[in-house]
Amino acid sequence: MSYINYSKKKNNIALIDCNSFYVSCERLFNPKIINKPVVVLSNNDGCVISRSTEAKKIGIKMGEPYFKVKDLVKKNDVQIFSSNYALYGDISRRVMKVIKEFSDKMEIYSIDEAFISLAFVENQRLNEYGKEIRERILKWTGIPTSIGIANTKTLSKVANYIAKKNKTGVIVLDKEKDIDEELKKFDISNIWGVGKQLSKLYIKNNIDTAYKLKNISNTWVKKNTNVLGAKTVMELRGIPCVELQTIEPKRKSCCVSRSFGKKVENIEKLEESITTHCLSAAEKIRGEDQVAKTITVSIRTSPFDRHREYYSNSITIDLPIATNNSIELIKAATEGLMAIYKYGYFYQKSGITLSNLNDAGKEEFNLLAPLLETKSKSLMEAIDLTNTKYGRNSISIAQAGVSSTWKMRREHFSKIDTASFDSLPMLKI
Protein backbone atom coordinates (compact mmCIF):
# COMPACT_ATOMS: atom_id res chain seq x y z
CA MET A 1 0.00 0.00 0.00
CA SER A 2 2.36 2.66 -1.19
CA TYR A 3 -0.14 5.49 -1.11
CA ILE A 4 -0.40 5.39 2.66
CA ASN A 5 1.54 8.30 4.03
CA TYR A 6 1.26 7.45 7.71
CA SER A 7 4.32 5.99 9.34
CA LYS A 8 4.04 2.47 10.62
CA LYS A 9 5.89 3.11 13.86
CA LYS A 10 6.14 0.47 16.51
CA ASN A 11 3.23 0.88 18.87
CA ASN A 12 2.44 -2.50 20.50
CA ILE A 13 -0.92 -2.24 22.18
CA ALA A 14 -2.18 -4.97 24.49
CA LEU A 15 -5.85 -5.45 25.18
CA ILE A 16 -6.40 -7.28 28.44
CA ASP A 17 -9.91 -8.60 28.86
CA CYS A 18 -11.27 -10.58 31.82
CA ASN A 19 -12.90 -13.90 30.90
CA SER A 20 -16.62 -14.02 31.81
CA PHE A 21 -15.80 -11.33 34.35
CA TYR A 22 -18.93 -11.31 36.51
CA VAL A 23 -18.99 -15.12 36.60
CA SER A 24 -15.30 -15.17 37.57
CA CYS A 25 -16.03 -12.76 40.43
CA GLU A 26 -18.83 -14.99 41.72
CA ARG A 27 -16.51 -18.01 41.51
CA LEU A 28 -13.76 -16.34 43.50
CA PHE A 29 -15.20 -17.23 46.90
CA ASN A 30 -17.42 -20.08 45.75
CA PRO A 31 -15.31 -22.97 44.38
CA LYS A 32 -18.39 -25.18 44.13
CA ILE A 33 -19.40 -23.42 40.93
CA ILE A 34 -15.97 -23.45 39.28
CA ASN A 35 -16.66 -26.22 36.76
CA LYS A 36 -20.41 -25.70 36.52
CA PRO A 37 -22.45 -23.63 34.09
CA VAL A 38 -22.91 -20.20 35.69
CA VAL A 39 -24.92 -17.20 34.56
CA VAL A 40 -25.16 -13.66 35.95
CA LEU A 41 -28.32 -11.63 35.36
CA SER A 42 -28.67 -7.89 34.78
CA ASN A 43 -30.31 -5.52 37.25
CA ASN A 44 -33.68 -6.72 38.44
CA ASP A 45 -32.82 -10.26 37.26
CA GLY A 46 -33.76 -9.23 33.72
CA CYS A 47 -31.34 -10.61 31.14
CA VAL A 48 -28.25 -12.80 30.92
CA ILE A 49 -25.17 -10.54 31.02
CA SER A 50 -22.33 -12.93 31.82
CA ARG A 51 -21.91 -16.62 31.06
CA SER A 52 -19.32 -19.21 31.93
CA THR A 53 -17.92 -21.33 29.09
CA GLU A 54 -20.10 -24.22 30.29
CA ALA A 55 -23.20 -22.03 30.08
CA LYS A 56 -22.27 -20.89 26.56
CA LYS A 57 -21.89 -24.54 25.52
CA ILE A 58 -25.43 -25.49 26.51
CA GLY A 59 -26.77 -22.70 24.35
CA ILE A 60 -27.55 -19.83 26.70
CA LYS A 61 -27.23 -16.65 24.65
CA MET A 62 -25.90 -13.28 25.75
CA GLY A 63 -28.61 -10.74 26.52
CA GLU A 64 -31.43 -13.25 26.55
CA PRO A 65 -34.26 -12.52 29.01
CA TYR A 66 -34.07 -14.79 32.05
CA PHE A 67 -37.57 -16.23 31.60
CA LYS A 68 -36.59 -17.51 28.17
CA VAL A 69 -33.69 -19.60 29.44
CA LYS A 70 -35.40 -20.93 32.57
CA ASP A 71 -35.94 -24.37 31.01
CA LEU A 72 -32.28 -24.70 30.01
CA VAL A 73 -31.30 -23.56 33.49
CA LYS A 74 -33.41 -26.22 35.17
CA LYS A 75 -32.37 -29.03 32.86
CA ASN A 76 -28.65 -28.34 33.20
CA ASP A 77 -28.47 -27.23 36.82
CA VAL A 78 -27.15 -23.81 35.81
CA GLN A 79 -26.09 -21.62 38.74
CA ILE A 80 -27.86 -18.25 38.59
CA PHE A 81 -26.65 -15.02 40.18
CA SER A 82 -28.17 -11.55 40.43
CA SER A 83 -25.60 -8.91 39.57
CA ASN A 84 -23.48 -7.76 42.51
CA TYR A 85 -21.84 -4.58 41.21
CA ALA A 86 -20.25 -3.71 44.55
CA LEU A 87 -18.19 -6.91 44.32
CA TYR A 88 -17.47 -6.60 40.59
CA GLY A 89 -16.41 -2.97 41.05
CA ASP A 90 -13.92 -3.83 43.78
CA ILE A 91 -12.43 -6.78 41.90
CA SER A 92 -12.22 -4.62 38.75
CA ARG A 93 -10.25 -1.94 40.62
CA ARG A 94 -7.84 -4.64 41.83
CA VAL A 95 -7.35 -6.06 38.35
CA MET A 96 -6.72 -2.56 36.94
CA LYS A 97 -4.18 -1.82 39.69
CA VAL A 98 -2.25 -4.97 38.81
CA ILE A 99 -2.30 -4.10 35.10
CA LYS A 100 -1.12 -0.54 35.80
CA GLU A 101 2.13 -1.90 37.19
CA PHE A 102 3.04 -3.26 33.77
CA SER A 103 2.72 -0.01 31.83
CA ASP A 104 2.49 3.73 32.48
CA LYS A 105 0.17 4.22 29.56
CA MET A 106 -3.16 2.61 30.24
CA GLU A 107 -6.73 3.14 29.15
CA ILE A 108 -9.43 1.52 31.27
CA TYR A 109 -11.92 0.71 28.55
CA SER A 110 -14.67 -0.88 30.62
CA ILE A 111 -15.19 -2.64 33.94
CA ASP A 112 -13.37 -5.71 32.63
CA GLU A 113 -10.99 -4.58 29.90
CA ALA A 114 -8.03 -2.26 29.51
CA PHE A 115 -5.61 -1.24 26.77
CA ILE A 116 -1.97 -0.69 27.67
CA SER A 117 0.96 0.45 25.61
CA LEU A 118 3.81 -2.06 25.33
CA ALA A 119 5.86 0.11 22.98
CA PHE A 120 8.85 -0.40 25.27
CA VAL A 121 8.82 -4.20 24.90
CA GLU A 122 10.86 -5.93 22.21
CA ASN A 123 8.64 -7.74 19.73
CA GLN A 124 10.12 -11.17 20.42
CA ARG A 125 9.41 -10.71 24.12
CA LEU A 126 5.75 -9.68 23.73
CA ASN A 127 4.32 -13.14 24.20
CA GLU A 128 6.35 -13.77 27.34
CA TYR A 129 5.41 -10.35 28.74
CA GLY A 130 1.73 -11.00 28.05
CA LYS A 131 1.93 -14.34 29.83
CA GLU A 132 3.52 -12.67 32.82
CA ILE A 133 0.69 -10.11 33.01
CA ARG A 134 -1.90 -12.83 32.72
CA GLU A 135 -0.35 -15.03 35.39
CA ARG A 136 0.02 -12.18 37.84
CA ILE A 137 -3.58 -11.03 37.45
CA LEU A 138 -4.73 -14.61 37.99
CA LYS A 139 -2.58 -15.19 41.05
CA TRP A 140 -3.20 -11.84 42.72
CA THR A 141 -6.89 -11.40 42.05
CA GLY A 142 -8.11 -14.84 40.98
CA ILE A 143 -9.47 -13.50 37.69
CA PRO A 144 -8.58 -15.25 34.39
CA THR A 145 -7.92 -12.99 31.41
CA SER A 146 -7.20 -13.12 27.70
CA ILE A 147 -4.64 -10.83 26.13
CA GLY A 148 -4.34 -9.71 22.53
CA ILE A 149 -1.25 -7.80 21.42
CA ALA A 150 -0.79 -6.00 18.11
CA ASN A 151 0.34 -2.69 16.64
CA THR A 152 -3.06 -0.99 16.80
CA LYS A 153 -6.07 -1.02 19.11
CA THR A 154 -8.28 -2.56 16.42
CA LEU A 155 -5.80 -5.38 15.74
CA SER A 156 -5.31 -5.96 19.47
CA LYS A 157 -9.08 -6.44 19.68
CA VAL A 158 -8.83 -9.02 16.89
CA ALA A 159 -5.96 -10.78 18.67
CA ASN A 160 -7.92 -10.73 21.92
CA TYR A 161 -10.96 -12.23 20.25
CA ILE A 162 -8.86 -15.12 18.94
CA ALA A 163 -7.13 -15.61 22.30
CA LYS A 164 -10.50 -15.82 23.99
CA LYS A 165 -12.00 -18.16 21.44
CA ASN A 166 -9.05 -20.56 21.31
CA LYS A 167 -8.39 -20.31 25.07
CA THR A 168 -4.73 -19.68 24.37
CA GLY A 169 -4.43 -16.86 26.90
CA VAL A 170 -2.09 -14.62 24.91
CA ILE A 171 -2.05 -13.96 21.16
CA VAL A 172 0.49 -11.67 19.51
CA LEU A 173 -0.26 -10.51 15.98
CA ASP A 174 2.90 -8.75 14.83
CA LYS A 175 3.79 -10.46 11.55
CA GLU A 176 2.03 -9.40 8.38
CA LYS A 177 1.58 -13.02 7.27
CA ASP A 178 -0.07 -14.10 10.55
CA ILE A 179 -2.26 -11.01 10.61
CA ASP A 180 -3.56 -11.62 7.10
CA GLU A 181 -4.20 -15.27 7.79
CA GLU A 182 -6.32 -14.38 10.81
CA LEU A 183 -8.10 -11.47 9.12
CA LYS A 184 -9.21 -13.79 6.30
CA LYS A 185 -11.12 -15.86 8.86
CA PHE A 186 -12.41 -12.86 10.79
CA ASP A 187 -16.05 -11.91 10.35
CA ILE A 188 -16.62 -8.27 9.38
CA SER A 189 -19.27 -7.73 12.08
CA ASN A 190 -16.82 -8.74 14.84
CA ILE A 191 -14.40 -5.92 14.06
CA TRP A 192 -14.14 -3.30 16.77
CA GLY A 193 -15.92 -0.13 15.71
CA VAL A 194 -17.93 -1.78 12.93
CA GLY A 195 -21.52 -1.51 14.05
CA LYS A 196 -24.65 -3.11 12.66
CA GLN A 197 -25.29 -0.43 10.03
CA LEU A 198 -21.74 -0.34 8.78
CA SER A 199 -21.37 -4.11 8.58
CA LYS A 200 -24.61 -4.24 6.53
CA LEU A 201 -23.11 -1.75 4.10
CA TYR A 202 -19.87 -3.71 3.87
CA ILE A 203 -21.61 -7.03 3.35
CA LYS A 204 -23.78 -5.49 0.65
CA ASN A 205 -20.56 -4.58 -1.12
CA ASN A 206 -19.18 -8.08 -0.70
CA ILE A 207 -16.77 -7.09 2.06
CA ASP A 208 -17.46 -9.84 4.56
CA THR A 209 -14.07 -10.44 6.18
CA ALA A 210 -11.61 -8.18 7.96
CA TYR A 211 -9.06 -9.06 5.28
CA LYS A 212 -11.25 -7.68 2.49
CA LEU A 213 -11.83 -4.50 4.47
CA LYS A 214 -8.11 -4.10 5.06
CA ASN A 215 -7.40 -4.26 1.32
CA ILE A 216 -10.17 -1.99 0.15
CA SER A 217 -9.25 1.12 -1.82
CA ASN A 218 -8.94 4.41 0.01
CA THR A 219 -11.25 6.10 -2.48
CA TRP A 220 -14.01 3.62 -1.73
CA VAL A 221 -13.63 4.18 2.01
CA LYS A 222 -13.68 7.96 1.59
CA LYS A 223 -16.75 7.80 -0.58
CA ASN A 224 -18.81 5.34 1.42
CA THR A 225 -17.91 5.71 5.09
CA ASN A 226 -16.97 8.42 7.58
CA VAL A 227 -13.76 9.23 9.42
CA LEU A 228 -14.27 6.41 11.89
CA GLY A 229 -14.68 3.91 9.07
CA ALA A 230 -11.44 5.11 7.50
CA LYS A 231 -9.64 4.86 10.84
CA THR A 232 -10.71 1.24 11.23
CA VAL A 233 -9.28 0.40 7.81
CA MET A 234 -5.98 2.09 8.67
CA GLU A 235 -5.83 0.29 11.98
CA LEU A 236 -6.37 -3.06 10.26
CA ARG A 237 -3.34 -2.18 8.12
CA GLY A 238 -1.33 -1.77 11.31
CA ILE A 239 -1.26 2.01 11.29
CA PRO A 240 -2.27 3.41 14.68
CA CYS A 241 -5.11 5.94 14.34
CA VAL A 242 -6.95 5.55 17.62
CA GLU A 243 -4.87 6.86 20.49
CA LEU A 244 -4.95 5.44 24.01
CA GLN A 245 -7.16 7.61 26.21
CA THR A 246 -4.96 7.61 29.23
CA ILE A 247 -6.82 10.40 31.04
CA GLU A 248 -10.35 9.56 31.94
CA PRO A 249 -12.64 12.25 30.57
CA LYS A 250 -14.96 13.82 33.10
CA ARG A 251 -18.48 12.58 32.61
CA LYS A 252 -20.72 14.61 30.34
CA SER A 253 -23.94 13.27 31.78
CA CYS A 254 -25.04 11.20 34.70
CA CYS A 255 -27.90 8.76 34.46
CA VAL A 256 -29.65 6.84 37.21
CA SER A 257 -32.51 4.53 36.37
CA ARG A 258 -34.03 1.43 37.86
CA SER A 259 -36.68 -1.13 37.08
CA PHE A 260 -39.25 -1.74 39.78
CA GLY A 261 -39.41 -5.11 41.51
CA LYS A 262 -43.19 -4.82 41.36
CA LYS A 263 -45.03 -2.71 38.80
CA VAL A 264 -46.01 0.72 40.09
CA GLU A 265 -49.29 2.45 39.39
CA ASN A 266 -49.64 5.46 41.65
CA ILE A 267 -47.72 8.67 41.26
CA GLU A 268 -46.48 8.80 44.86
CA LYS A 269 -44.36 5.71 44.35
CA LEU A 270 -43.00 7.10 41.10
CA GLU A 271 -42.18 10.34 42.87
CA GLU A 272 -40.30 8.41 45.52
CA SER A 273 -38.20 6.62 42.94
CA ILE A 274 -37.46 9.79 40.97
CA THR A 275 -36.46 11.54 44.18
CA THR A 276 -34.09 8.74 45.13
CA HIS A 277 -32.56 8.80 41.64
CA CYS A 278 -32.02 12.56 41.96
CA LEU A 279 -30.35 12.13 45.33
CA SER A 280 -27.84 9.60 44.08
CA ALA A 281 -27.17 11.40 40.79
CA ALA A 282 -26.68 14.70 42.62
CA GLU A 283 -24.29 13.07 45.05
CA LYS A 284 -22.32 11.61 42.13
CA ILE A 285 -21.86 14.92 40.34
CA ARG A 286 -21.08 16.73 43.60
CA GLY A 287 -18.33 14.15 44.09
CA GLU A 288 -16.77 15.33 40.83
CA ASP A 289 -17.48 18.95 41.59
CA GLN A 290 -19.81 19.37 38.68
CA VAL A 291 -23.15 21.10 38.14
CA ALA A 292 -25.96 20.18 35.76
CA LYS A 293 -27.79 22.53 33.44
CA THR A 294 -30.53 20.14 32.33
CA ILE A 295 -32.41 17.23 33.82
CA THR A 296 -34.37 14.58 31.95
CA VAL A 297 -37.08 12.49 33.59
CA SER A 298 -38.29 9.30 31.95
CA ILE A 299 -40.86 6.64 32.82
CA ARG A 300 -42.17 3.63 30.96
CA THR A 301 -44.31 0.53 31.29
CA SER A 302 -43.13 -2.94 30.31
CA PRO A 303 -42.66 -3.39 26.56
CA PHE A 304 -43.12 -7.16 27.00
CA ASP A 305 -46.54 -6.97 28.67
CA ARG A 306 -48.96 -8.14 26.01
CA HIS A 307 -52.06 -7.55 28.10
CA ARG A 308 -51.57 -3.86 28.72
CA GLU A 309 -50.95 -0.88 26.53
CA TYR A 310 -47.37 0.34 26.39
CA TYR A 311 -46.58 3.86 27.52
CA SER A 312 -43.22 5.56 27.55
CA ASN A 313 -42.41 9.22 27.85
CA SER A 314 -39.67 11.58 28.92
CA ILE A 315 -39.22 15.27 29.42
CA THR A 316 -36.13 17.44 29.51
CA ILE A 317 -36.07 20.50 31.71
CA ASP A 318 -33.60 23.35 31.49
CA LEU A 319 -32.68 24.49 34.96
CA PRO A 320 -32.60 28.25 35.62
CA ILE A 321 -29.18 27.92 37.22
CA ALA A 322 -26.77 25.04 36.73
CA THR A 323 -26.81 23.19 40.01
CA ASN A 324 -25.88 20.08 41.94
CA ASN A 325 -28.29 20.82 44.75
CA SER A 326 -30.47 17.78 45.44
CA ILE A 327 -33.46 19.85 46.45
CA GLU A 328 -33.43 21.98 43.29
CA LEU A 329 -33.05 18.89 41.13
CA ILE A 330 -35.85 17.04 42.89
CA LYS A 331 -38.15 20.05 42.48
CA ALA A 332 -37.52 20.17 38.75
CA ALA A 333 -37.76 16.39 38.35
CA THR A 334 -41.06 16.23 40.24
CA GLU A 335 -42.54 18.92 38.00
CA GLY A 336 -41.35 16.99 34.98
CA LEU A 337 -42.86 13.78 36.29
CA MET A 338 -46.24 15.51 36.79
CA ALA A 339 -46.15 16.55 33.16
CA ILE A 340 -45.54 13.10 31.72
CA TYR A 341 -47.33 10.86 34.22
CA LYS A 342 -50.51 9.25 32.91
CA TYR A 343 -53.01 7.65 35.20
CA GLY A 344 -53.96 4.01 34.71
CA TYR A 345 -50.65 2.54 33.58
CA PHE A 346 -48.47 0.06 35.39
CA TYR A 347 -44.98 1.51 35.29
CA GLN A 348 -41.93 -0.72 35.18
CA LYS A 349 -39.04 1.70 35.03
CA SER A 350 -38.14 5.26 35.95
CA GLY A 351 -34.98 7.24 35.46
CA ILE A 352 -33.36 10.64 35.46
CA THR A 353 -30.39 11.98 33.52
CA LEU A 354 -28.39 15.03 34.49
CA SER A 355 -26.73 16.52 31.45
CA ASN A 356 -24.84 19.58 30.23
CA LEU A 357 -22.48 18.99 33.11
CA ASN A 358 -19.87 21.62 33.83
CA ASP A 359 -17.27 22.19 36.49
CA ALA A 360 -18.84 23.95 39.45
CA GLY A 361 -17.83 27.60 39.66
CA LYS A 362 -17.40 27.81 35.88
CA GLU A 363 -21.07 28.38 35.15
CA GLU A 364 -22.21 31.63 33.62
CA PHE A 365 -23.03 34.65 35.68
CA ASN A 366 -26.48 34.77 37.19
CA LEU A 367 -27.90 37.43 39.47
CA LEU A 368 -29.72 34.94 41.66
CA ALA A 369 -26.86 32.52 41.95
CA PRO A 370 -24.80 33.83 44.85
CA LEU A 371 -27.82 34.03 47.13
CA LEU A 372 -28.93 30.48 46.58
CA GLU A 373 -25.47 29.01 46.32
CA THR A 374 -23.81 29.51 49.68
CA LYS A 375 -26.80 28.42 51.70
CA SER A 376 -27.43 25.23 49.80
CA LYS A 377 -23.78 24.39 49.30
CA SER A 378 -23.12 23.98 52.98
CA LEU A 379 -26.32 21.97 53.37
CA MET A 380 -25.31 19.59 50.57
CA GLU A 381 -21.82 19.27 52.01
CA ALA A 382 -23.30 18.38 55.38
CA ILE A 383 -25.53 15.73 53.80
CA ASP A 384 -22.71 14.13 51.85
CA LEU A 385 -20.45 14.10 54.88
CA THR A 386 -23.09 12.46 57.05
CA ASN A 387 -23.83 9.87 54.42
CA THR A 388 -20.17 8.97 53.96
CA LYS A 389 -19.74 8.68 57.70
CA TYR A 390 -22.90 6.85 58.69
CA GLY A 391 -23.75 5.01 55.49
CA ARG A 392 -25.85 5.75 52.47
CA ASN A 393 -29.24 7.38 52.93
CA SER A 394 -28.68 8.24 56.61
CA ILE A 395 -29.87 11.70 55.69
CA SER A 396 -32.27 11.88 52.79
CA ILE A 397 -35.18 13.95 51.56
CA ALA A 398 -38.56 12.94 53.00
CA GLN A 399 -40.02 12.58 49.52
CA ALA A 400 -37.66 9.69 48.81
CA GLY A 401 -39.85 7.59 51.08
CA VAL A 402 -38.73 4.96 53.57
CA SER A 403 -40.56 1.97 52.26
CA SER A 404 -39.13 1.01 48.91
CA THR A 405 -41.43 -1.32 47.05
CA TRP A 406 -39.67 -0.34 43.84
CA LYS A 407 -36.34 -1.69 45.00
CA MET A 408 -34.45 -4.02 42.73
CA ARG A 409 -35.33 -7.66 42.47
CA ARG A 410 -32.25 -9.69 43.39
CA GLU A 411 -33.38 -13.20 44.13
CA HIS A 412 -29.99 -14.80 43.47
CA PHE A 413 -27.75 -12.23 45.11
CA SER A 414 -24.41 -13.52 46.46
CA LYS A 415 -24.31 -10.87 49.25
CA ILE A 416 -20.51 -10.68 49.20
CA ASP A 417 -18.71 -7.34 49.09
CA THR A 418 -14.95 -7.48 49.43
CA ALA A 419 -14.88 -3.73 50.10
CA SER A 420 -17.37 -3.57 52.96
CA PHE A 421 -16.94 -4.87 56.50
CA ASP A 422 -20.66 -5.68 56.65
CA SER A 423 -20.57 -8.16 53.79
CA LEU A 424 -17.10 -9.72 53.79
CA PRO A 425 -16.76 -13.23 52.40
CA MET A 426 -17.32 -15.80 55.15
CA LEU A 427 -15.57 -19.14 55.62
CA LYS A 428 -16.77 -21.94 57.89
CA ILE A 429 -13.75 -23.60 59.49
Next chain:
Amino acid sequence: MKLTIPFYLHKVGAGFPSPATDYIEDDLDLNTHLVNNAPATFIIRVQGRSMRDVGIYDGDLLIVDKSINPKSFSTVIANVNEELVVKTFIKEKEVSYLTSGSKSTIDKINLGENQEVIIWGVVTYVIHKLQ
Protein backbone atom coordinates in the same frame (compact mmCIF):
# COMPACT_ATOMS: atom_id res chain seq x y z
CA MET B 1 -10.86 -0.96 52.60
CA LYS B 2 -10.71 2.22 54.63
CA LEU B 3 -9.43 1.83 58.13
CA THR B 4 -7.83 4.77 59.84
CA ILE B 5 -7.43 5.71 63.48
CA PRO B 6 -7.13 9.41 64.24
CA PHE B 7 -3.92 10.10 66.08
CA TYR B 8 -4.41 13.11 68.37
CA LEU B 9 -1.33 14.46 70.02
CA HIS B 10 -2.87 17.07 72.27
CA LYS B 11 -6.20 18.36 73.45
CA VAL B 12 -7.46 21.71 72.31
CA GLY B 13 -7.26 24.25 75.12
CA ALA B 14 -6.27 27.76 76.06
CA GLY B 15 -2.71 28.94 76.21
CA PHE B 16 0.23 27.94 74.07
CA PRO B 17 -0.22 25.20 71.53
CA SER B 18 1.62 21.99 72.19
CA PRO B 19 5.17 22.03 70.90
CA ALA B 20 4.36 18.70 69.27
CA THR B 21 1.84 20.24 66.88
CA ASP B 22 4.50 20.71 64.26
CA TYR B 23 5.16 17.01 64.23
CA ILE B 24 1.61 15.90 63.57
CA GLU B 25 1.57 14.07 60.34
CA ASP B 26 -1.30 11.98 59.10
CA ASP B 27 -3.72 9.69 60.87
CA LEU B 28 -2.11 6.40 61.78
CA ASP B 29 -3.20 4.14 58.97
CA LEU B 30 -3.54 0.46 59.84
CA ASN B 31 -3.64 -0.37 56.14
CA THR B 32 0.02 0.48 55.80
CA HIS B 33 0.79 -1.96 58.60
CA LEU B 34 -1.58 -4.81 57.74
CA VAL B 35 -1.75 -4.63 53.97
CA ASN B 36 1.44 -5.16 52.03
CA ASN B 37 -0.05 -5.59 48.57
CA ALA B 38 -3.48 -3.97 48.31
CA PRO B 39 -4.86 -5.39 45.04
CA ALA B 40 -4.03 -8.93 46.16
CA THR B 41 -5.23 -8.60 49.76
CA PHE B 42 -8.67 -9.76 50.85
CA ILE B 43 -10.32 -9.72 54.26
CA ILE B 44 -12.25 -12.86 55.11
CA ARG B 45 -14.41 -13.51 58.15
CA VAL B 46 -14.28 -16.99 59.70
CA GLN B 47 -16.88 -19.00 61.53
CA GLY B 48 -15.90 -22.05 63.57
CA ARG B 49 -13.26 -23.35 65.93
CA SER B 50 -11.11 -25.80 64.01
CA MET B 51 -8.11 -23.46 63.89
CA ARG B 52 -7.99 -22.44 67.59
CA ASP B 53 -4.54 -24.01 67.93
CA VAL B 54 -3.04 -21.43 65.63
CA GLY B 55 -4.93 -18.56 67.24
CA ILE B 56 -7.89 -18.16 64.91
CA TYR B 57 -11.22 -17.92 66.71
CA ASP B 58 -14.87 -17.79 65.72
CA GLY B 59 -15.70 -14.42 64.14
CA ASP B 60 -12.11 -13.36 63.51
CA LEU B 61 -11.08 -11.45 60.42
CA LEU B 62 -8.25 -12.85 58.35
CA ILE B 63 -6.04 -10.69 56.19
CA VAL B 64 -5.22 -12.85 53.19
CA ASP B 65 -2.56 -12.09 50.61
CA LYS B 66 -3.02 -13.99 47.36
CA SER B 67 0.26 -12.81 45.88
CA ILE B 68 2.69 -14.60 48.20
CA ASN B 69 3.68 -18.27 48.28
CA PRO B 70 3.29 -20.20 51.53
CA LYS B 71 6.27 -21.18 53.66
CA SER B 72 6.22 -24.15 55.98
CA PHE B 73 3.74 -23.54 58.84
CA SER B 74 2.05 -20.72 56.97
CA THR B 75 -1.67 -20.46 57.61
CA VAL B 76 -3.37 -20.68 54.24
CA ILE B 77 -6.74 -20.53 52.58
CA ALA B 78 -7.05 -23.56 50.33
CA ASN B 79 -9.59 -24.94 47.92
CA VAL B 80 -10.16 -28.51 49.13
CA ASN B 81 -12.94 -30.57 47.52
CA GLU B 82 -14.62 -27.48 46.10
CA GLU B 83 -14.62 -25.70 49.42
CA LEU B 84 -12.47 -22.87 50.78
CA VAL B 85 -10.91 -23.87 54.10
CA VAL B 86 -8.31 -22.49 56.49
CA LYS B 87 -5.39 -24.86 57.09
CA THR B 88 -1.76 -24.96 58.14
CA PHE B 89 0.61 -25.59 55.27
CA ILE B 90 3.55 -27.82 56.14
CA LYS B 91 6.46 -28.46 53.84
CA GLU B 92 8.90 -31.26 54.40
CA LYS B 93 11.79 -32.41 52.26
CA GLU B 94 9.78 -34.42 49.75
CA VAL B 95 6.15 -33.67 50.48
CA SER B 96 3.90 -30.86 51.58
CA TYR B 97 0.55 -31.22 53.29
CA LEU B 98 -2.24 -29.33 55.02
CA THR B 99 -3.33 -29.80 58.63
CA SER B 100 -5.93 -28.30 60.93
CA GLY B 101 -3.66 -26.46 63.30
CA SER B 102 -0.03 -27.29 63.78
CA LYS B 103 -0.47 -29.76 66.65
CA SER B 104 -2.81 -32.33 65.18
CA THR B 105 -1.66 -34.04 62.03
CA ILE B 106 -4.32 -36.76 62.08
CA ASP B 107 -6.49 -35.26 59.37
CA LYS B 108 -3.63 -34.18 57.16
CA ILE B 109 -4.17 -33.74 53.44
CA ASN B 110 -1.22 -34.73 51.31
CA LEU B 111 -0.69 -32.20 48.55
CA GLY B 112 1.17 -34.52 46.19
CA GLU B 113 -1.68 -37.00 46.05
CA ASN B 114 -4.44 -34.42 45.83
CA GLN B 115 -3.87 -32.51 42.65
CA GLU B 116 -7.16 -30.70 43.00
CA VAL B 117 -6.09 -28.95 46.19
CA ILE B 118 -5.19 -25.37 45.35
CA ILE B 119 -3.66 -22.80 47.69
CA TRP B 120 -5.94 -19.75 47.41
CA GLY B 121 -3.95 -17.34 49.54
CA VAL B 122 -1.74 -16.92 52.59
CA VAL B 123 -3.10 -15.53 55.87
CA THR B 124 -0.80 -12.74 57.01
CA TYR B 125 -2.71 -11.32 60.01
CA VAL B 126 -5.65 -12.22 62.24
CA ILE B 127 -7.88 -9.48 63.63
CA HIS B 128 -9.37 -10.73 66.86
CA LYS B 129 -11.78 -8.69 68.94
CA LEU B 130 -11.15 -8.75 72.68
CA GLN B 131 -13.96 -6.57 73.95
